[in-house]
Amino acid sequence: MPVAPEYLHLVYPPPFPALLYGRNSHDPKKKGRSVSDQLHDGRDLCARFGWPVLREFKDTGISASRHARKKRDDFEELIAAIEAGGARIVVAFEASRYYRDLEIYVRLRNACHANDVLLCYNGMIYDLSKREDRKATAQDALQAEDESEGIRDRILRTTRIHAQQGGAHGKIQFGYLRKYDPDSGDLIGQFPHLKHAEHVNASFRSIDSGNSLYSVLTRLKGEPSAVRLDGAPWTERNVKRMLLNPVYVGKRVHNGTLYDAAWDALLKKPDGEPDVALFRRVVKRLTDPDRGTQFDSRAAHLQTGITLCGECGDQAKMRAGKQRGRPLYDCADMHDTSISEALGNAYVxxxxLTWLSTPAARAALVPDEEEEEAEQSEAQSRLDTLKAQLGEARKLASTIGPDGALGLPVAALAAMERQLQPQIDEAQEAVNQVMGVSPLVRSLVMAPDPDIIWNGAPTTATGPEQPGLTLEQKRSVLRTIVTIRLYKAGKGVRTIKPGRIKLSFIGEPGFERKPLSAREAAERRAARAAEKAAGSGPLPVVGEPDLKDD
Incomplete structure (x- = not known):
């Protein structure tokens, strides 16, 4: 049976060198007041009964449950101190400070038992070498674990309801601020931060206009009014996280599901509605598998990594090089196709610019807005339905019924995942396709003379100087509207004959909306090598012209 501290010396011979332990799970302001109070009570207990304190251990803001995400470093040191010897008693405020997980309880119990150390909590002392005390502490450990599970269930339920209502949660995102009731401290709501909201909009529209992530980062770091509320410096990583966050189109994410938020979107169309198409275009650009080339703000050549080798296939791209001091593009795979950089750039x-002035360009790039909005709504609805269906199945598979059986067998869940995941991927791709075009491309299509936007114009009597597009903006336009393939020229040919450069514009056969992934490119290279080794000739190339120079 447990012993009260005042009777300890009658049951066990002194001295009683003590180890103190304190812990709390929630400490948002990192002040550790609860832990300090626990340790203060422990010191007071030890002083009253003459137990010398050897060492104190504390874990602040760390859970002791099986769901804990952080390791309790001081608890591990406590176990080590017990096993090292010298201590006779361990003191904590209550059982749940030590553990909310039966496995952790067993570790502490075994360490104390093996080293003849007593366990003290709730003002009582337990000898874990005794059957009755082991049973009592095990019951307390079970109750602490069950209490933890109950707390977690309530928090998850509240969080889910809060998410469905679109309430703000977690860290404040750049571009917003929160207002709290001065009396109760309750959250009133989340509102746009006037200065920061401007920077958010400018960042999205900069990426949408073909600029790089690095250029956005540079601008934010150079703007005193763009200092983050948490004081953290801008990095490429947190800029990207900002640009991928649907909070800016008035959406709240919870367990992979999007809910309409209670706050205003920062990205808006002229009619005041959230500009979801802009957000999706930016997400697509930032998550494009070819983004390493696409977003290289240091690129010095118009077509590197964009133009494909028509001889080797779409897995082979053109790179910049030199021949006898002359800049050129040549095939990065076989080096069997090349062209003067200046000649190739001028032709492309x-x-x-000629195509951008045609009705075909307008038809391909400026669709009917009402029709596009209806397609967008339909595609998003199908995606949401499929995700919700899979989410419900996963939730059911994690539920245990009164009979101890899973709500959905694991094998059935796996079958549903195999069935639904391809449909979800297909629906996501459909959503990505319905996202409109960037303002940059739209301005080129709608301009009376696209050349003025592309190359700029000097100051005239009727207007100021108009700067042209940056190199990275031009590269962005090329990736959006055209697939370029370069073929061999005959020996001694100095001009570009028909079929030498094949341009497949958006909507035409041969246009590749999505570049090959690294895996797909490797598979095509392997297939081409196998075909060549077998002597069956080159693989057919998408969009290959009928006429080529030999």
């Missing part, structure tokens, strides 16, 4: 730019 002229062809692109």
């Amino acid at each position: 730019e002229e062809a692109v």
Whole structure:
């Protein structure tokens, strides 16, 4: 049976060198007041009964349950101190400070038992070498674990309801501020931060206009009014996280499901509605598998990594090089196709600007807005339905019924995942396709003379100087509207003959909306090598022209 501290010396011979332990789970302001109070009570108890304190251990803001995400470093040191010897008693405020997980209880119990150390909590002392005390402490450990599970269930339920209502949660995102009731401290709501909201909009529209992530980062770091509320410096990582967060189109994410938020969107169309299309375009650009080339703000050449080798296939891209001091593009795979950089750029730019002035360009890039909005709504609805269906199945599979059986067998869940995941991927791709075009591309299509936007114009009597597009903006436009393939020229040919450069514009056969992934490119290279080794000739190339120079 447990012993009260005042009778300890009658049951066990002194001295009683003590180890103190304190812990709490929630400490948002990192002040550790609860832990300090626990340790103060422990010191007071030891002083009253003459137990010398050897060492104190504390874990602040760390859970002791099986759901804990952080390791309790001081608890591990406490176990080590017990096993090292010298201590006779361990003191904590209550059982749940030590553990809310039966496995952790067993570890502490075994360490105390093996080293003849007593366990003290709730003002009582337990000898874990005794059957009755082991049973009593085990019951307390079970109750602490059950209490933890109950707290977790209530928190999850409250969080889910709060998410469904669109309430703000977690860390404040850049661009917003929160207002609290001065009396109760309750959250009133989340509202746009006037200065920061401008920077959020500018960042999204900069990426949408073909600029790089690095250029956005540089601008934010150089703006005194763009200092983050948490004081953290801007990095490429947190800029990207900001640009991928649906909070800015008035959405709240909970367990992978999007809910309409209770706060205003920062990205808005002229009619005041959230600009979901803008958000999706930016997300697509930032998550594009070819983004390493696409977003390289240091790129010095218009077509590197964009133009494909028509001879080797779409897995082979053109790189910049030199031949006898002359800049050129050549095939990065086989080096069997090349062209003068200046000649290739002039041909491609002229062809692109000519196409942008055609009705075909307008039809391909400026669809009917009402029709596009209806397609967008339908695609998003299908995606949400499929995700919700899979989410419900996963939730059911984690539920245990009164008979101890899972609500949905694991095998059935696996079958549903195999069935639904391809449909979800297909629906996501459909959503991504319905996202409109960037303002940059739209301005080129709608301009009376796209060349002025592309190359700029000097100051005239009727207007000021108009700067042209940056190199990275031009590269962005090319990736959006055209797939370029370069083929071999005949020996001694100095001009571009028909079929030498094949341009497949958006909506035409041969246009590749999505670049090959690294895996797909590797598979095509392997297949081409196998075909060549077998002597069956080159693989057919998408969009290959009928006429080529030999």
